[in-house]
Amino acid sequence: MAEVEETLKRIQTQKGVQGIIIVTAEGIPIRSTLDNASTVQYAGLIQQLVMKARVTVREMDPQNDLTFLRIRSKKNEIMIAPDKDYFLIVIQNPTD
Amino acid sequence: MEIVYVYARRRCDFGRPCNFSDRPAELHVDVLPDPALAADFVRRDPCDVAVQCAQEMSEHEVNTERFESEARGINHVEGGWPKDINPQEMEQTIRFRKKVEKDENYLNTVMQLGTLMEHCIKQNNAIDIYQEYFEDEEEMVDSRERPSAKTINVFRDPNEVKRTATSLSWHPDGSRKLAIAYSCLEFQRAAKNMSFDSYIWDIENPSCPEMTLKPASPLVCLEYNPKDSHILLGGSYNGQIGYWDTRKGSQPVETSAIEHGHRDPVYKAIWLQSKTGTDTFSASTDGQVLWWDIRKMSEPTERLVLDLGRKGNLDNALGAISLEFESTMPTKFMVGTEQGLVVSCNRKAKTPAEKIVCTYSGHHGPIYALQRNPFFPKNFLTVADWTARIWSEDIKESSIMWTKYHMSYLMDGCWSPVRPSVFFTVKMDGTLDVWDYLFKHNDPTLSLKVCDEGLFSLRVQDSGALLACGSQLGTATLLEVSPDLSTMQRNEKALATAMFERETKREKILEARQREMRVKERSRSEQSKEDEGRDTDAGDESAEQLLARAERDFFEIVGAELKKRELEAGQEQIGAEELAGYFLTSYQANGPGCQ
Numbered sequence: 001m002a003e004v005e006e007t008l009k010r011i012q013t014q015k016g017v018q019g020i021i022i023v024t025a026e027g028i029p030i031r032s033t034l035d036n037a038s039t040v041q042y043a044g045l046i047q048q049l050v051m052k053a054r055v056t057v058r059e060m061d062p063q064n065d066l067t068f069l070r071i072r073s074k075k076n077e078i079m080i081a082p083d084k085d086y087f088l089i090v091i092q093n094p095t096d
Numbered sequence: 097m098e099i100v101y102v103y104a105r106r107r108c109d110f111g112r113p114c115n116f117s118d119r120p121a122e123l124h125v126d127v128l129p130d131p132a133l134a135a136d137f138v139r140r141d142p143c144d145v146a147v148q149c150a151q152e153m154s155e156h157e158v159n160t161e162r163f164e165s166e167a168r169g170i171n172h173v174e175g176g177w178p179k180d181i182n183p184q185e186m187e188q189t190i191r192f193r194k195k196v197e198k199d200e201n202y203l204n205t206v207m208q209l210g211t212l213m214e215h216c217i218k219q220n221n222a223i224d225i226y227q228e229y230f231e232d233e234e235e236m237v238d239s240r241e242r243p244s245a246k247t248i249n250v251f252r253d254p255n256e257v258k259r260t261a262t263s264l265s266w267h268p269d270g271s272r273k274l275a276i277a278y279s280c281l282e283f284q285r286a287a288k289n290m291s292f293d294s295y296i297w298d299i300e301n302p303s304c305p306e307m308t309l310k311p312a313s314p315l316v317c318l319e320y321n322p323k324d325s326h327i328l329l330g331g332s333y334n335g336q337i338g339y340w341d342t343r344k345g346s347q348p349v350e351t352s353a354i355e356h357g358h359r360d361p362v363y364k365a366i367w368l369q370s371k372t373g374t375d376t377f378s379a380s381t382d383g384q385v386l387w388w389d390i391r392k393m394s395e396p397t398e399r400l401v402l403d404l405g406r407k408g409n410l411d412n413a414l415g416a417i418s419l420e421f422e423s424t425m426p427t428k429f430m431v432g433t434e435q436g437l438v439v440s441c442n443r444k445a446k447t448p449a450e451k452i453v454c455t456y457s458g459h460h461g462p463i464y465a466l467q468r469n470p471f472f473p474k475n476f477l478t479v480a481d482w483t484a485r486i487w488s489e490d491i492k493e494s495s496i497m498w499t500k501y502h503m504s505y506l507m508d509g510c511w512s513p514v515r516p517s518v519f520f521t522v523k524m525d526g527t528l529d530v531w532d533y534l535f536k537h538n539d540p541t542l543s544l545k546v547c548d549e550g551l552f553s554l555r556v557q558d559s560g561a562l563l564a565c566g567s568q569l570g571t572a573t574l575l576e577v578s579p580d581l582s583t584m585q586r587n588e589k590a591l592a593t594a595m596f597e598r599e600t601k602r603e604k605i606l607e608a609r610q611r612e613m614r615v616k617e618r619s620r621s622e623q624s625k626e627d628e629g630r631d632t633d634a635g636d637e638s639a640e641q642l643l644a645r646a647e648r649d650f651f652e653i654v655g656a657e658l659k660k661r662e663l664e665a666g667q668e669q670i671g672a673e674e675l676a677g678y679f680l681t682s683y684q685a686n687g688p689g690c691q
Contacts, residue, residue, distance in 0.1 A: 004203055007210035016309045022206065028177055068212065071309050072226060079216050081209040085201060088209040096219045 010089060018076060021089040023047060030086070042078075046089055050082050098237060099553070127635070164303045175217055175425055229338070243542045245530065245577040245640025248562070250300045250479050253278060253570030255291045257518075261566025263317040264555040268325045271557045273298055273306065274564055276572050279314030279333050281361070281552075294318060294330065296342070299562075299574060302426050310346045311338055316361045319580035323373040331362025332377050339376075339390045342670035354393040358382050363416065369423040381434055385441075388570070400451050402431060402439060414439070420466040422473055428453075431462030456487055465509045465554075471516035473588065475596050482520050484531070489598040496599040499531070500538065507552045514560030516592040522565050530581060546573050 008085040011020055012033065019034040025045040025067040069080040081088040101298070181188045196202055251274075253259060259278040267273035277294045280287075294315045295305035309315070313334035321327040328340045335358035338348035358380035365378035368387075375397075379386045383403070386396035402414045420431035431439045445451045459479035468476040474489045475496075482502045485495035502523060509521035517534040517543075526547045529540035549568040556563040561582040566572045626660035 001197070001203065004206050004210075007207060011210060011214060011217065015221050016216070017217065025198070026177075027191075030193050030202075068216065070216070077220065079213060081212045083209055085203045086205050086209070088206065088213055090213055090217065092176070092217055092220060094224060 014092075016093045018091045020091075020094055023087045023089065025078070025085050025087070030066060034091075040090060042091075046087065049085060052082060054082065100196065100351045100677065107564070110216065122421060128679060162303050165301075170531060170672070171184045195642045199453045202426050206663070212492075243362070243530065243532075243578050243581045245542060245544055245575045245581075247546070247573055248576050249299060249574040250573040251276070251297050251305075252301050252576070254304065255293075255297075255570075257287045258569040259290060260552050261570050261572050262552055263315070263319075264553050264564050264566055265318050265320045265328070266555060266564075268320050268322045268558050269456055271540050271559065271562070272300070274574075275309075275318050275320060275328055275331060277315035277318035278570055279316050279361075281316070290314070293346075296328075297572070307342060308382070309340050309348075311348060312336065317364050319365060319367060319375065321367050323367075327390075329365050329367060329376050330356075331365040331380075331424060333361045335359050335362060335380060335382070337362060337365055337376070337378050337386075337393065344652060347457060350390065350393045352388065352393045355397065358384060358386065360415070362621075364419040366419050366421050368421060377419065377429075379416035379419045379431055381415030381417065383410055383415055385419070398652075401435065404437075404439075404452065404455065415462075417462045418464060418466040420468060420476065424473060430466055432478060432480070436460055436480060438463060438466060438476075454492055454546040455494075458485060461505075464507055467510050469511050470513055472596055477511060477519055478510060479506045479521055481494070482506060484509050484519070486533075486596075487597075488596065488603070491600060491603045491607065493610075494603060496596070496603045499535070499539070504550075507551060508565075510554055510556055510562050512556055512582070513558050514582055516583060516589055518558060520554055520563060522546075524549055524550035526567065528554070528563075528565055528575070530577065532581070534588065534595065543579075544575075546575070547571060566672040656672065 008020060008031070011017060020032070020083075021029055021034065021039055021042055022031040023029050023043045023046070025047070026042045029043045030041045034042070049071075050066070050069060053069050057064050057066045066082055069082065071078040071080075076091055076093045079090045079092065081090075100558050104196050124321055127277065141593050162264075177183045177189070177192070181190060182193050203622050216358060253261070259280050261276050261521060262279050262281060263277040265275045267275070273296055275294070275296045280290060292314045294309045294311070297307070298306045308586075309318075309328070309330065313331060313332040313336065315332050316399035317331045319329045321329065326342045326352040328342070329337065330340065331337050334354065336351050338351035338356060340346075341401075358378065360380045360382040362378050362380045365376055367373075369374040372389075372391075374390045377385060377386065377388060379385045385400040388396050391625040401410055402416055403409045403412045404414065405412055414437060415434035416431045417434050420430040420432070420488065422428075427442060427444045429441055429443060433439060436457065438456040438459075440453045440456070441451050442453050443451075458482040459478065463478050465479035466476065469621050476489070477486050478485050478487065478495075482505060483499050484506055485498040487495045499521075503618050504523045504525040509519060512518040512520065515532075518530065521529045522533065523529070526545055526549055528544045528551065530542040530544075532541040546565060548569050549571075551565050551567050553566040554563065559582070560577075561579070562636055563577055564572055564574050564575060567582055629642040
């Protein structure tokens with residue numbers, strides 16, 4: 001429990017990080033540093049995207065699997081670390 | 097009273113059987129081979145014949161049905177919660193979350209993902225992997241590619257009965273929308289069930305128009321207000337002017353009263369520049385130019401009758417087909433007439449007689465388009481009959497540059513807003529011509545066949561790269577021109593200035609020379625008249641004497657021509673006989689079978 005907190009704290013203090021969300025595979029947000037409305041939106045949209053990405057990777061090669069997903073937009077970058085049951089989503093504004 | 101026709105026949109004459117009989121074949125026409133005709137042909141030896149041994153293939157075109165798509169939004173609501181937990185209840189959700197956070201699996205997973213994520217975050221912070229290098233370097237625009245234009249989209253009139261797309265107007269900001277006015281300009285040819293609507297299209301969606309405008313009579317011209325992009329001004333076929341607000345719906349907000357409006361279709365209506373942004377003026381073939389304030393459409397604020405005699409006489413007035421107004425010169429405006437004259441007018445004149453300043457003549461037919469060059473306001477382009485002409489304001493007798501006479505009527509034209517020497521024209525045979533006057537004067541730089549029917553209207557978007565043209569069957573085509581026609585070249589402005597000045601000077605010199613010659617003629621004829629006056633009677637010859645003289649001259653000339661022709665014919669015949677005789681003798685001498 002304490003390690004989880006520590007990990008999240010460490011990530012939060014990195015430069016440019018705007019928010020962290022932990023979501024279950026069904027799209028239920030467990031932990032979030034953003035407001036509820038954004039959290040719910042991110043959770044719903046990203047869950048679908050991760051499903052799609054995973055299916056894409058596995059269809060090309062069944063032995064392969066999705067390890068990380070990065071979405072770079074004009075304003076920030078959304079990084080998603082997927083797992084079987086949970087996703088960790090971090091929104092960062094890279095320095096430039 | 098019944099009209100009756102009675103005829104009588106004997107019964108034995110009715111129903112007679114036909115009596116067919118055989119007879120031998122008769123020869124009606126017999127055309128025998130004529131060896132003299134062989135002299136018209138030359139034996140060709142050897143002949144080139146192309147032979148190909150390949151699979152026979154045929155080309156087919158397939159076009160799918162248009163599908164209509166509509167953009168809809170989706171509303172996300174929270175979900176995914178297990179069945180027993182009500183997402184609205186804060187307590188239940190908090191309890192669920194706490195439970196998950198105690199889960200062993202959760203802890204391990206988060207640790208793992210955490211390290212992975214940290215790695216990527218640090219990577220991001222270390223180097224910007226999406227950095228744009230060489231951003232400041234300008235693109236070398238020295239490509240030698242040929243100018244081209246390609247069709248991006250086609251907007252078809254959704255109605256059954258197709259009408260002509262008579263006028264187009266781009267949306268003033270961003271130009272994502274195009275307003276097209278549809279009407280049938282042929283006199284009394286409009287079908288009974290022709291719809292009166294005009295449409296505003298979103299250029300991304302060609303399958304259905306974004307908005308419909310419903311006037312009382314089909315719109316002939318349509319213009320967006322450059323200051324307020326929600327307001328459109330439309331001039332209709334019955335002479336009324338109306339304005340629409342796109343926020344208020346399809347019906348016009350206000351229209352002018354029929355008694356005070358025009359008596360002919362309003363061919364052009366333009367917004368004026370004013371503090372209130374509500375002033376407009378319109379022109380029509382009934383000879384009037386009317387000024388309106390859209391806040392009070394019941395009657396025009398000012399009226400000008402295009403009577404060259406400066407008397408305001410409507411019967412003498414010239415019909416106006418196009419208007420031109422440039423906001424950098426707010427006191428002047430120009431009217432293009434049906435008779436081929438361009439009338440330049442001053443808005444601020446005190447009396448109506450002084451309103452008409454001067455005219456420019458040179459065209460043979462109605463002037464369909466009139467526009468000043470956006471870079472050189474002293475020069476303007478007119479498109480009429482079979483040519484397009486460029487004029488300078490100072491030279492009133494003729495245009496300074498003109499295109500050759502084409503095979504079909506030119507219907508509309510406009511300057512490119514980004515390049516001073518480029519303009520576009522459309523023709524009745526469906527071609528779009530792009531002229532680059534610095535490059536070539538004789539022919540268009542690019543000529544594209546856009547559609548099979550005639551093109552009626554044309555408008556370039558402010559960026560200079562997109563243009564839309566409307567055709568007779570209501571199809572508006574959106575084209576994009578290649579970048580070398582839509583970006584200013586190096587030195588172009590200086591070269592264009594030099595070209596216009598050179599041509600203007602040439603015309604001025606020609607005009608001066610004409611004037612000199614006329615003065616000389618006049619002085620000479622005056623002198624000779626004085627001499628004649630002493631000999632012959634005073635006063636002109638009567639009309640009959642003139643006629644008699646004209647007839648005599650005519651017959652003399654004709655007689656002389658005939659005699660000349662006879663002489664020539666006689667010589668030719670002699671020549672032909674000699675030639676024939678020569679060949680005959682040579683043939684007989686050498687025998688048949690030689691050339």
